Amino acid sequence: MTATPLPAAPAPQKDRSQERQKAMLAEHFARLAAAPETGAKVVYTFVPGNLTELLLSFDILPVLPEINALQSGMRQRSREFIREAEKRGHSEDVCTYVKCDLGMKLKGNVGPTGDRLPNPDLLLLSYTGCFTFMKWFELLREEYRAPTCMLHVPYQADGKVTPSARDYVVRQLREEVIPALERITGRAYDEDRLREHLRRSAEAEEDLVRVLRSARRRPSPIDGYFGAVYYVGPIFSSFRGTADAAAYYRELREEVDERVRLGLGPVTPDGPMGPERFRLVVEGPPNWTSFREFWRMFHAEGAVCVASTYTKVGGTYDEGFRHDPDRPLETLAEYCLGCYTNRSLPTRVDVLCRYMDEYEADGLLVNSVKSCNSFSAGQLLMLREVERRTGKPGGFIESDLVDPRYFSAANVKNRIDAYLQMIEQRRRGAGA
Amino acid sequence: MVAPLNADQPAAAGAAPLQALVERARALSEDVQLEAVRAWKAAHPGRIAVGSLPVWAPRELIHAAGGLPVGVRGGGDGVEVVRGDAYFQSYICQLPRSTLELALDGSYDCLDGVIFPSTCDVIRNLSGMWQLLLPGKYVRYLDVPQSLREDLGGRFLEHELRTLRDELGQLAGAPISDDALRASIAAYDAHRRAIEDVYALRAATPWLAPSWELYLVLRAGDVLPVEEHTAMLREYRELAAASGRPMEDQARVVLTGAFCERPPLGLIQTVERSGCAIVDDDLALGLRFIRGDVAPPPDEDPLAALARAFLARGRRCPTMFLPDDAGQAKGEALVEDARRAGAEGVIFAAASFCDPALLDQPMTAKAVEAAGLPSTSFKYAENTGQFQPIREQTGAFADAIKIWSDA
Numbered sequence: 117m118t119a120t121p122l123p124a125a126p127a128p129q130k131d132r133s134q135e136r137q138k139a140m141l142a143e144h145f146a147r148l149a150a151a152p153e154t155g156a157k158v159v160y161t162f163v164p165g166n167l168t169e170l171l172l173s174f175d176i177l178p179v180l181p182e183i184n185a186l187q188s189g190m191r192q193r194s195r196e197f198i199r200e201a202e203k204r205g206h207s208e209d210v211c212t213y214v215k216c217d218l219g220m221k222l223k224g225n226v227g228p229t230g231d232r233l234p235n236p237d238l239l240l241l242s243y244t245g246c247f248t249f250m251k252w253f254e255l256l257r258e259e260y261r262a263p264t265c266m267l268h269v270p271y272q273a274d275g276k277v278t279p280s281a282r283d284y285v286v287r288q289l290r291e292e293v294i295p296a297l298e299r300i301t302g303r304a305y306d307e308d309r310l311r312e313h314l315r316r317s318a319e320a321e322e323d324l325v326r327v328l329r330s331a332r333r334r335p336s337p338i339d340g341y342f343g344a345v346y347y348v349g350p351i352f353s354s355f356r357g358t359a360d361a362a363a364y365y366r367e368l369r370e371e372v373d374e375r376v377r378l379g380l381g382p383v384t385p386d387g388p389m390g391p392e393r394f395r396l397v398v399e400g401p402p403n404w405t406s407f408r409e410f411w412r413m414f415h416a417e418g419a420v421c422v423a424s425t426y427t428k429v430g431g432t433y434d435e436g437f438r439h440d441p442d443r444p445l446e447t448l449a450e451y452c453l454g455c456y457t458n459r460s461l462p463t464r465v466d467v468l469c470r471y472m473d474e475y476e477a478d479g480l481l482v483n484s485v486k487s488c489n490s491f492s493a494g495q496l497l498m499l500r501e502v503e504r505r506t507g508k509p510g511g512f513i514e515s516d517l518v519d520p521r522y523f524s525a526a527n528v529k530n531r532i533d534a535y536l537q538m539i540e541q542r543r544r545g546a547g548a
Numbered sequence: 549m550v551a552p553l554n555a556d557q558p559a560a561a562g563a564a565p566l567q568a569l570v571e572r573a574r575a576l577s578e579d580v581q582l583e584a585v586r587a588w589k590a591a592h593p594g595r596i597a598v599g600s601l602p603v604w605a606p607r608e609l610i611h612a613a614g615g616l617p618v619g620v621r622g623g624g625d626g627v628e629v630v631r632g633d634a635y636f637q638s639y640i641c642q643l644p645r646s647t648l649e650l651a652l653d654g655s656y657d658c659l660d661g662v663i664f665p666s667t668c669d670v671i672r673n674l675s676g677m678w679q680l681l682l683p684g685k686y687v688r689y690l691d692v693p694q695s696l697r698e699d700l701g702g703r704f705l706e707h708e709l710r711t712l713r714d715e716l717g718q719l720a721g722a723p724i725s726d727d728a729l730r731a732s733i734a735a736y737d738a739h740r741r742a743i744e745d746v747y748a749l750r751a752a753t754p755w756l757a758p759s760w761e762l763y764l765v766l767r768a769g770d771v772l773p774v775e776e777h778t779a780m781l782r783e784y785r786e787l788a789a790a791s792g793r794p795m796e797d798q799a800r801v802v803l804t805g806a807f808c809e810r811p812p813l814g815l816i817q818t819v820e821r822s823g824c825a826i827v828d829d830d831l832a833l834g835l836r837f838i839r840g841d842v843a844p845p846p847d848e849d850p851l852a853a854l855a856r857a858f859l860a861r862g863r864r865c866p867t868m869f870l871p872d873d874a875g876q877a878k879g880e881a882l883v884e885d886a887r888r889a890g891a892e893g894v895i896f897a898a899a900s901f902c903d904p905a906l907l908d909q910p911m912t913a914k915a916v917e918a919a920g921l922p923s924t925s926f927k928y929a930e931n932t933g934q935f936q937p938i939r940e941q942t943g944a945f946a947d948a949i950k951i952w953s954d955a
């Protein structure tokens with residue numbers, strides 16, 4: 117899956133939270149680089165349905181290949197990595213995250229900090245919300261010859277977590293995942309430690325939700341898409357359940373509260389955004405290879421993204437879910453089942469309509485990425501449904517995550533401009 | 549290049565019954581608007597017809613509800629896609645477009661429901677589109693377990709199947725009894741055997757049962773009741789075996805990857821005309837998913853037996869995960885099938901943008917290569933009309949195989 121965090125912070129002048137996130141990432145990658153010497157165990161896994169608290173309870177270091185891929189995209193390395201994978205027989209048609217990751221491995225597996233990433237001791241295949249995950253780790257298994265542990269998370273086709281699905285996931289956790297982690301670490305499962313991490317997760321989740329919801333204000337103090345991908349970074353990846361993450365979200369919340377108090381809008385990589393003219397809900401992941409340019413197409417026009425679904429792929433906390441330390445395995449199962457792309461299309465439409473309403477948005481913009489059928493198949497229908505139910509105009513653009521061949525800046529900009537004009541015209545029409 | 553004599557010519561003198569059967573199969577395989585299903589429903593008032601997308605779905609349960617299981621697999625090259633296109637982005641396979649077109653133009657009105665088996669994210673999301681576009685119609689997304697442990701994945705699958713059984717019973721107006729399910733499993737066991745028998749004939753003597761013909765006969769099963777289709781397969785086998793068609797010396801290949809979106813008939817004919825005899829394929833993966841009979845013992849719950857057969861004898865195909873302890877490596881099953889069928893090479897034919905087929909392919913291709921089998925690959929769409937490049941490619945492939953085997 118598409119997911120998120122980035123090593124660098126967006127704003128020219130860095131906030132305390134940004135400095136902290138940067139330090140957390142630097143430390144994590146340093147520990148990964150040192151793993152061959154320290155003997156720390158390394159597990160590769162995915163963002164949606166990640167079991168970070170459980171891994172932390174075994175002192176395991178997580179690696180998230182999706183995040184490596186997006187960072188390669190931002191560092192302008194993805195083109196060559198994808199080319200490398202395609203040269204070796206990987207189809208042009210499939211998800212570019214997979215090819216970018218494989219290409220990176222083939223080119224020495226050097227991570228964003230310039231250090232070599234350690235090989236996995238285990239591939240923890242949290243099969244949540246995306247078919248490609250399954251094949252991705254089958255492919256990595258061939259590359260690394262590492263054991264693979266499948267956690268099959270059933271799809272929420274009927275829009276709710278069924279007891280059968282939850283039990284199935286809990287039993288896999290208990291009977292497959294935990295024994296696999298015990299095997300690689302030589303340690304016993306410690307439920308008290310897990311509970312402690314889950315407690316910290318819930319704290320951080322509370323603060324994150326408050327930050328995301330701040331965008332209901334006018335002007336919105338944050339950008340809930342481009343800006344929020346930085347905010348969800350720690351909680352979607354290796355840090356959920358750590359004291360660092362809890363501190364990060366506390367600081368972030370305080371900073372955003374302060375912006376609200378001062379009536380400030382979002383900060384962009386080009387500085388504070390000008391007056392807020394458009395409020396958009398966005399569905400779909402961003403493009404990473406031209407991330408800043410893409411964002412500029414919005415903020416230069418005074419368009420702020422007030423809510424996004426992409427920032428829910430690693431957990432739908434704003435819908436009320438919190439990790440519950442009193443039900444450790446059940447809560448992990450429910451977390452996995454609830455991730456955004458594991459939800460049915462009708463549920464996704466409901467979420468979008470709710471965002472349109474609660475965030476008083478002017479419209480819904482869909483960024484349909486070539487890579488991702490999990491997100492993209494059906495988005496045009498979702499768009500029409502949201503238009504029909506809310507009466508607000510929808511916009512549609514096509515790009516890709518990390519394959520620069522599929523990001524046509526001129527084309528995307530034209531479409532966004534035309535879309536914003538349409539909103540403007542409708543507004544004038546309504547006011548006339 | 550070896551010029552195949554039998555490709556797309558129904559058998560000559562004395563072959564009228566075979567020709568008639570193939571023509572009937574052709575008409576049924578082109579019946580994407582489901583006229584045959586409408587006729588069946590008119591003849592069987594009050595009974596249900598339930599569709600399922602191509603890969604494995606427990607058709608036995610629909611049958612046990614007194615219903616007609618219908619294969620839903622898009623419009624092939626026989627439907628002009630207009631509305632279907634408006635719902636999809638540029639980069640996606642063709643099957644959901646034409647399937648939706650048929651749903652929106654009323655062709656599927658005769659279906660009381662559709663089952664979307666876990667296959668890929670496109671079919672998964674299509675199930676949600678169905679819910680949004682056709683409110684009131686029965687839609688079931690069927691998750692299949694990726695854990696193959698009986699007490700884990702097996703229990704989950706049993707629960708899924710029980711839910712489906714209850715829902716189909718409600719749709720049909722009466723619960724499905726164990727006896728009915730046993731009888732239906734027996735009907736499908738017979739069907740599975742009939743399919744394997746035809747495949748065996750083709751593998752042994754491909755010139756007697758050319759693949760373009762077999763393809764039509766298999767496709768007819770999308771709209772025919774299972775008993776009739778079993779009879780058709782048996783009759784086809786007998787007629788083809790007795791057809792006296794002359795032997796041909798072609799390169800023997802397995803065609804793999806075309807298990808969902810239907811390749812155009814012209815594509816199969818092109819491969820054959822270019823000098824390849826297809827001796828095994830995954831064109832009917834959904835029907836052949838479980839290897840062998842389910843045959844529940846008298847003291848076993850038939851539904852549990854169905855779940856057990858799925859786990860123990862389900863094909864480890866591209867839509868499934870291959871666990872570390874599966875007892876086989878990636879691609880090994882394909883290599884074994886190729887060996888069993890006496891194939892000399894493998895053709896990877898995937899629908900464009902097909903995630904399961906295309907993501908799996910590099911791994912299986914490696915296994916095929918390691919086994920010393922040559923391979924070639926191309927992509928297609930159900931509405932591909934241009935076969936010349938494929939003809940050249942598979943022709944050169946056939947020639948290369950012949951040169952090697954003659955050397």
Ligand code: SF4
Nearest residue numbers: 117118211246248488
């Ligand atoms: S297909 Fe989509 S969800 Fe899956 S790995 Fe690729 S980008 Fe992520």
Ligand code: SF4
Nearest residue numbers: 641668808809902903
């Ligand atoms: S052709 Fe492939 S990607 Fe398309 S629906 Fe079928 S399995 Fe899914």
